[in-house]
Amino acid sequence: MEALDPEITKRAKKGDKNAFAEVYKFYLSRIYRFAFYLVNNEALAEDLTQEAFIKTWNYLPKFEESKGTIQSLLFAIVRNLVIDYQRKKKEEKISQEAEGFIASSEDVVEDFSKAERIENVRKSLSVLPEDDREVIILRYFEDMGFAEISKIVGKEEGALRVRVHRALKLLKNALSK
């Protein structure tokens, strides 16, 4: 996966809003996607995405590079926002119908296809416990290394490897049926 120019991150850290605009454009889709598959709600994912970027901007001047990259910071923040949200609401199983997914396009074929794809991913991931879901997404869909995932979810790398190994087994069994 292509990486953001470190110079842009440096400038954003110093308060350069134009640089942060580049950060926003670069990570928008990924953060939104991650939020969406954790909360299953388009509108909510949109709100959480925006909130994540605002919190990142506010936190950025204090962020130490030894603690990770701007990517890990963004994903950690949106993950924490999801956790906060889920504490307030009842936790929904990923296998349930996505709330608020409203077909806005007049192209029914495209929407149906999109819904199908989303359902396919959700259904596959639903066999996994929630903690494993996010690790699988970060590892295999967002192509992150264990070191970075460790910074995002706050777990030891060794423990993550074990978790991933177990999750892959579950997935394979579920998808082979």
Next chain:
Amino acid sequence: MHYLNDLKKDYLKVEPPLRLKTDGWESILFRISESEPVRLTWYKSFAFVFASILIFIGGLFGLYSVARASVPGEPLYPVKRFAEGVFVKATGNKEVVTQNRAQEIVDLVKKKETDTQKLNETVTEYVKAVSEIKKVTDVKGEQADAQKNADFEKNLELQHKQFDEVSHDRPEVRNDIQDAIHASEVKSSGD
């Protein structure tokens, strides 16, 4: 793990709504601009200090403009005297003292209720200031700046005329400003 690759393809096809892509940044920019603490870069700090100094100086000028018309006994009079002192020290021009005292004499006389003590003090200061400038002029003699002397004498004549006019309007204070009237008399070259 091809099954994961297929899942990944489906995962990656989810995109944010169009409004986030087109307007999302503007919305964030508005919110972070609204709430941001003052993060001053060096040039912003400099501009802030410079603007503050300009406003302060402007305020001082404004205050002085109002103080210029004040007379002894009024609240802003000390500001006027302070500014006058700074001017004299900076330029060495003492004529401004005679002009200010002369105007104050006229203004004090024109007041309905003249403070006689303040008037007498101002007259004394005026006479002293005129005397000091005349002394310098006499010492310098023929080498003195002729134009400067001519201007000074012209101002004295104007002041003399003003003193005459106000004392005719209020004859009861003529005695109080008699010394000022004498001091402002310009001797003709024939005397």
